[in-house]
Amino acid sequence: MGDGSRIADHVHKPQYLTTADGLADGATTELAAADAATEARLEWRRTGKRGCAGLQAVMFSTDGYAFPETYYLGAKRARDVVYRVLSAACEDGDLSIQEAIEAIEDIFRRNALNLYKLNVVNGSINHETAIVGKRVSLSSVEEDVLFVRIIWCDASGQHRCRVVPAGRFYEITRNKGVGLTFAAMGMTSFCDGPADGSNLTGVGEIRLVPDMPTLVRLPWSRHEEMVMADMQIRPGEGWEYCPRNTLRKVTKVLLDEFNVTMKAGFENEFFLRRKLVSNGVEMWIPYDNTNYCSTSAFDGASSILQEVYSSLKDSGIVVEQLHAEAGKGQFEIALKYILCTVAADKLIYARETIKSIARKHGLVATFLPKPDLDDFGSGSHVHLSLWENDQNVFMGSSKDNFHGMSKTGEQFLAGVYHHLPSILAFTAPHPNSYDRIQPDTWSGAYLCWGKENREAPLRTACPPGVPLDLVSNFEIKSFDGCANPHLGLAAIVAAGIDGLRRHLKLPEPIESNPSDHSSKLKRLPQNLQESVESLSADKVLHELIGDKLVTTAIAIRKAEINHFAKNPGALKDLIDRY
Template sequence: MDIEDVVRQAEEAGVELIEFLFVDHAGTIRGKLTHVDHLRSRMTGGIGLTPAMMAMNMLDQLQPIPEMGPVGEVRLIPDPDSFRVLPYSPGVGSMMCDLISLSHEPWEACPRSFLKSVVRQAEQMGIGVMSTYEDEFTLAKLDENGQYVPIDEALCFSSIAMDVGNPVILDIMRALKAQGIQPEQYYPELGHGQHELSISPTDLLTAADNQVRYRETVRAVAKQHGMIASFAPKPFANEAGNGAHIHFSLWDKEGKQNLFWDPADRYKLSKTGYQFAAGILRHLPGLVALTCASVNSYRRLNPRSWSSAYTAFGPDNREAAVRIASTFWGNEEKSMNMELKSSDSSANPYLALGAVVAAGLEGIRNDWHPGGTLEVDPASLTEQERAAMGVVRLPSTLAEAVDNLEADHFFDQLLGDLRIRSYKAVKRSEHAAFAEADTEFELKHHFYKF
């Protein structure tokens, strides 16, 4: 679409306000709004934003990054193709934005521009990437004491939980479809009030945009039903955690051949697929600082929690970090994909998806192999057995993950100086802030903010 297409659609839909959205280093969805009367000029000239917003942590504590202080400005420049009329907010539309410097170039800390650069990397290799997030979220209400309480205490996949969640889930699905996002499967999950609703894969940039739309939609529709929806990785200390597993497949430049498919392989996975998995696994101890991006993430990322606490790889192994997913009968080649389980919704999806794919592409370029496939729970093996297979424990805290990110120089070049400096500063500040507080403080702030 172009600017005139967006203006026409907005006026025809009765839109008065348009959100210009971005995601910061804390994983928070932020933005500014413009009235439709100014839409043409704002789409061309953008909306001004202080660079300091990318130095804010999830508690709105500004970190001392010299380039992200009170001096300077970047512009929120929206992508016309991302325009959507919001079905849950009458009179409002939204667009996803790039952060552009005053020299009219992508700003060095812009997450969406970073993902675009990874898409170009893949295209230069003749590769197109299809991806989607598979999100879990918790539906709760506030009790008379101001405590979050799950909407049900039903069992995993229970029809009782389906009945309790039915009205809000149906409205969420309708709102997603109205924004061009296709729901696929839904079911209640293990935790009380926990639900999972998967959506169809798309190109990489749209997949990240859709993760933003998904989080916004679920929270807004839940609010209309008198509920709070939380994507916090561990919303309750004694309940199952919420993941946001990343599914991905690689395709030829025409989008016709699935480059992961090899019918002759035992697991139907091609050499390219093994190489891609190897790149992710090699960098995963640092990569989780981007995919499991909050203090709360590491309450979930534990052995025997079905959340992938080890750099393991295997077919339908839900304790492995990278899973070779079973194909759908009658649609084997097109449905061949892999899943990264060590991922949740506290991540900035543009940084997380970009880094995952870049790591995989490095595995292809270097002809790496992931080693043996694991068909048992890695926690059931001895430390010596895991070491012999090259399987290591993932970080157990956000601080440890950031240390690994810093130690792996692959990320220095990939992310660039300003982005990685500011990201590490934000994450280290979050670790320090929550280390001084109790568990109740941590759960409360993550529950509401994600």
Template sequence: MALARQEAARLGADGIHVIALAWVDNAGITRVKAVPTDRLPHAATHGVGMSPVFDVFTFDDAITASPHIAGPDGDLRLFPDLDRITPLAAQPGWAWAPVDRLTQQGEPHPACQRQFARRMAARAAERGLELRMGFETEWVVMRPGPDGGLDAEYRGPAYGMTRVVEASDYLRDIVQALRAEELSVLQIHPEYSPGQFEVSTAAGDPVRAADDLVLVRETIRAVSARHGLQAVFAPSVVAGQVGNGCHLHLSLAREGVNLYQGGSGPHGMTHTGESFLAGVLDALPALLAVGAPSPAGYLRLQPSRWAGPFRCWGLENREAAVRFITGAPGESDAANAEIKCFDATANPYLTVGSVIAAGLAGLDAGLRLPAPVQGDPAGQSPPVERLPSTLTEAADRFEHSAMLRDALGEVLHGAVLAVRRAEDERFAAAGPEEITSATRGRY
């Protein structure tokens, strides 16, 4: 209570009047309740009420049901993480805080994704493993048209300086806002599609990485709104075109030593680092239901678009699902792996927690990586295995993954699966245009 009072006083003195208490649901939508700043001590002590049914909301606010969560009954409490309260640079007078969700009896809610991520990170720490993770955020900048439609803004060449010139004020404001929120921006640049950009922020522990991704996304959204624009993070923005990914980078260390360099395994990996990555690659078909959970994501996962639709890994291979990066010569401690097949419809807490669970399973089994793939996996002989090409297939693999069921627990696993099945059924007869149109404005 004392710390919460101090925070409330500090924020109030800085002109903060309202605090957004945010969590991400199983459809990947950031949900929120807000409290006046002077109510922070009460929220930190008693929590803020919310219904458990949010765990079975779909992307379009329809409500499905799981074996453990359904209907209007029950209540949970949202408890803000006081260490992560951040004044929002693009929303004057507002601050943001991620929440942990507890039962009314003060026990961890079994479907709280943030606590799941923390639990998996703790399992790794018990083995002396230190995980650092970071996300690359891609989005398309669009301007609402007079007919209610959206058109891509800043249409200069892919990766071109022309687009940076066109968007220089906008991009400057994004960088300034992120830095004001004490996020470390590594780079920001134009991407392939019209109006598309990417920003990378510094890696951190898994829970912080997920928190940071939520804050980055909502800050970009707010800066865009102040420019009269809309930021679209959906995996399919224009049907048939290259979409948005949300790539996860990870590295593994023990006693501060990077386990992806200096070893005798592939490209300098240690055996521990290799087994962890082999576990992720082994589980990737099931993980896809976590990291690419929307039918729209499978419109993006097409060959020869650098989306990572093939179940393989390679050294600096941007077409493989897992890209291994050694770093530039002399760049100490830079070696890491990038998972390219994930997108921004994913709940980032589910993503980091599930990837850790898969990596630890790889360690337990002593898995080794297959041979790396060079070049475009499409059309190679022998054929390279495709990842699931539909949400139906990915959800089937997720449903039958004993490893993920054990890691998530029956309540959270069941809620995730229920949302996947509901969204899959929602678009069972839909074509690419309908899927893209329906999901584009939600992310």
């Protein structure tokens, strides 16, 4: 976006929209901003230019009257809405951060100056606070913040961080990042060194650059903050091994080719364990021994779950429901569906929150798929839907309906169905993952799909409020806590893109237990080796995710296979890591 003076250069004067009529009509603010953003995106795509009309035709005003509070509320609503709209535009790749900053100045200042020919010398928007919004004040570091954790999730699904003192972070690191060896993205779950064949070594360095809109105060440690990091090979250039950049890349393809975005909502299953050392032997004791949806289990863990819920809420993470699961000391917390790039970040934050608060209570929370081979397993089931201009386009209609799905929904899901054996190398990336994916365990062991069929790996869902002949989303059961969520979602999006490109069709759904059809159905990979073989031969995932990153992931998986085949007892060491 250019500066405000460019408006005068246009032959036709733009028709200005007011963005904050928030007091008289609560919907006007959001509609005006959203409509303007939509028009701007269409213009950018038609012309290939981002500096055309669009957001330069949007101007802030308020219906504030008589009382100071009315002006405050109007301004606050406008800022919140503009922040959400421009953040989504940046996530979708329609705007760069700098262009979003320019748009903010246009909306809140320059457009009015030009329209009314005002001559204002003093006053300008602080660029730094414009990006971060209400999450943090960058003009000064709050005195009680000591450390900032810079978070990333590696290709083996482990969360890692660099910690920087707050003073240095706000002075230097937030803009320049910190250095990290190439080898960090080639590490396995059992060794802090790159896997053979990963093509990543200790030679070479990237920058971990904080993504400031993701910065939050740690609710369980109020003197610290955490922020997600982008991996950059040089300033402004994403590294081809960066999981967050990979997910952005494939979602941009989905948007550019089909004008569709994907939303995701994760169900987090985890076990609470107590560590007990007896005669020098370390053991993990279940927190309780109750059953599925037990009121006693919830009552016993209520103080922990209340703190988890409050902390997630403070971090901007919306919990839809939570309950005790069927395993010993097992619980589930389901998160609200949101844009998939944001959902992946929030899943990492949710895991961090759950593990940290459990630790405060003297427990260990583990997302390991099958920590006890004689008990139930844990997954991170993910519900997915497709959206176009705030319309759910996965869901069918009276004129476009295949078992409740639209044609777009069917083709996307057919792509996921077709590539599911390869996808598992990202969503079920550990040998232990396949101890969980077994018949008759609600984990999806056979290649099939079904409506409200919890034994199928792909389940279409009809939640309350959706007409019974339609479905609003689909669930992937074979997604677990060892997965890097950005890479798992990237593989799913890549598969869906292939389905849309080739107009793939689904087979008929399975409406009963897939085990009853075992003679007709193909088993999904029964071990990590089989899923790695599928991924190795999958040209679509190599192309869309990136051949180098896929090669690294395969090398890590092979190293995991070899290590845990030789050291089956090493599984207990992973309870702290996942």
